Amino acid sequence: MNITLKVWRQKNKDTKGGFKTYQADHVSSDMSFLEMLDVLNTSLIKKGEEPIHFDHDCREGICGMCSLYINGHPHGPLQTTTCQLHMRTFKDGETITVEPWRAKAFPIIKDLVVDRSAFDRIQQAGGYVSVNTGGVPDANEIPIPKKIADEAFDAAACIGCGACVAACKNASAMLFVSAKVSQLALLPQGQAEKKERAEKMVAQMDSEGFGSCTNTRACEAECPKGISVTNIARMNREYFSAMMTSYEVVVGGGE
Amino acid sequence: MKWIIDLFSSSLGRKLIMALTGLFLISFLIIHCTINAMIFFNDGGETFSYWGHFMGTNPVIRTLEIGLVAGFLIHIIQGLSLWRANHAARPVKYSVTKAPNSTWYSRSMGLLGTLLLLFLIMHTSHFWIPNRTNQFTHGEELPLYKMMFDVFSNPWIVFFYVIGCVSLFWHLLHGFASAFQSLGLNHLKYNGVISFVGTAFSIIVPFVFALMPIAVYFKWIN
Ligand code: SF4
Numbered sequence: 104m105n106i107t108l109k110v111w112r113q114k115n116k117d118t119k120g121g122f123k124t125y126q127a128d129h130v131s132s133d134m135s136f137l138e139m140l141d142v143l144n145t146s147l148i149k150k151g152e153e154p155i156h157f158d159h160d161c162r163e164g165i166c167g168m169c170s171l172y173i174n175g176h177p178h179g180p181l182q183t184t185t186c187q188l189h190m191r192t193f194k195d196g197e198t199i200t201v202e203p204w205r206a207k208a209f210p211i212i213k214d215l216v217v218d219r220s221a222f223d224r225i226q227q228a229g230g231y232v233s234v235n236t237g238g239v240p241d242a243n244e245i246p247i248p249k250k251i252a253d254e255a256f257d258a259a260a261c262i263g264c265g266a267c268v269a270a271c272k273n274a275s276a277m278l279f280v281s282a283k284v285s286q287l288a289l290l291p292q293g294q295a296e297k298k299e300r301a302e303k304m305v306a307q308m309d310s311e312g313f314g315s316c317t318n319t320r321a322c323e324a325e326c327p328k329g330i331s332v333t334n335i336a337r338m339n340r341e342y343f344s345a346m347m348t349s350y351e352v353v354v355g356g357g358e
Numbered sequence: 359m360k361w362i363i364d365l366f367s368s369s370l371g372r373k374l375i376m377a378l379t380g381l382f383l384i385s386f387l388i389i390h391c392t393i394n395a396m397i398f399f400n401d402g403g404e405t406f407s408y409w410g411h412f413m414g415t416n417p418v419i420r421t422l423e424i425g426l427v428a429g430f431l432i433h434i435i436q437g438l439s440l441w442r443a444n445h446a447a448r449p450v451k452y453s454v455t456k457a458p459n460s461t462w463y464s465r466s467m468g469l470l471g472t473l474l475l476l477f478l479i480m481h482t483s484h485f486w487i488p489n490r491t492n493q494f495t496h497g498e499e500l501p502l503y504k505m506m507f508d509v510f511s512n513p514w515i516v517f518f519y520v521i522g523c524v525s526l527f528w529h530l531l532h533g534f535a536s537a538f539q540s541l542g543l544n545h546l547k548y549n550g551v552i553s554f555v556g557t558a559f560s561i562i563v564p565f566v567f568a569l570m571p572i573a574v575y576f577k578w579i580n
């Protein structure tokens with residue numbers, strides 16, 4: 104296959120970027136999109152040019168690093184990660200436009216690499232359960248209905264890739280945050296810190312500069328892990344009830 | 359009390375305000391639309407004027423009207439400010455934007471809302487504002503039924519009213535169900551009902567509204 108690539112090149116977050124066109128010839132249709140870029144990069148290095156910087160790690164669809172916005176879709180035309188996208192999805196002679204995730208909260212580091220540490224800070228704000236150390240509890244000690252366990256598991260499938268932010272016209276992170284709130288809010292282990300979690304994670308999300316949800320459901324349509332917007336409704340419920348019923352902690356002790 | 363401010367200034371809280379005021383305005387549309395439909399009795403405006411008089415003079419309704427104006431203002435101002443904030447969340451836009459992954463009207467609530475706002479300004483300056491002004495200055499209501507025939511004799515005004523109703527249709531088609539989602543009311547057992555009622559509502563109400571100027575213009579009623 105012969106492919107024309109229009110790739111976003113940007114030196115660092117302070118410089119202005121622009122598109123550069125590359126020609127990729129003799130591309131195997133069995134290559135993944137990232138392998139195609141690897142080959143292109145090798146030829147760039149041989150020519151003494153700066154290779155195209157892009158994020159990747161596991162290359163098996165579980166780490167969520169491969170953040171490329173391809174032809175108007177996060178991770179390209181299929182609902183999968185870029186590393187799991189193969190060149191056979193494209194037509195011979197096609198022009199493919201590759202852009203970085205675009206969001207104020209995801210500043211560009213270089214070329215197609217963006218800084219997604221905003222997600223880490225949201226997670227650190229409350230996306231955990233505090234467990235005391237001690238003996239390992241018996242696996243079946245806490246009964247959890249199968250359906251609830253499945254739903255929590257589905258929410259936990261989120262890999263933090265940020266495609267939801269990239270897809271959303273408002274660059275909203277609500278699908279991600281709602282998945283993280285939901286996976287714990289559904290389970291008994293998550294109950295103790297439930298209110299605090301919803302409040303803190305939402306507050307952190309807002310302070311990072313993400314937009315807010317207008318329920319277009321573009322995130323759900325693009326999420327490689329099939330996270331549903333039902334989670335966003337759950338987060339809304341969790342947050343409103345938390346805000347209205349949690350204890351306000353007063354320094355020096357409340358009543 | 360800081361928590362109340364935190365709640366309503368958070369992204370979720372602001373969506374909550376949009377949803378609550380939106381549903382409140384929807385409830386107003388039901389009443390407005392029902393009373394308007396009275397003209398189709400074709401009784402020379404008797405039923406219509408009876409209810410118009412009730413809405414214009416009943417003290418309870420007049421008090422609620424203040425809430426309605428507030429509801430409109432909050433929905434509009436909050437909507438515009440959310441639109442700005444959402445716009446700012448993506449300072450550099452994508453170059454490829456075709457290949458949509460959502461419906462156009464769900465992405466265009468700001469545009470549809472702006473069209474509705476323009477319509478609202480035109481519509482209130484035709485009826486509501488002159489009528490209330492007259493009530494305050496002369497203590498008398500204006501003959502709304504008669505005024506309607508004057509206003510809708512102009513084909514351009516009829517056209518803009520129909521445009522307003524079409525915008526309302528698209529705005530409601532997304533807004534109705536969206537309000538429930540923002541409130542956190544999403545449940546497999548009720549989602550079907552919400553989307554059915556929402557779709558039916560967004561078709562019926564704007565249709566009845568649009569029928570009024572058209573029927574008057576083409577003299578289907580007299
Ligand atoms: S919700 Fe989906 S799209 Fe968003 S970060 Fe998680 S896996 Fe990625």
Ligand code: FES
Pocket residue numbers: 158159160161162163164165166167168169184185186187
């Ligand atoms: S590289 Fe890990 S998900 Fe694509």
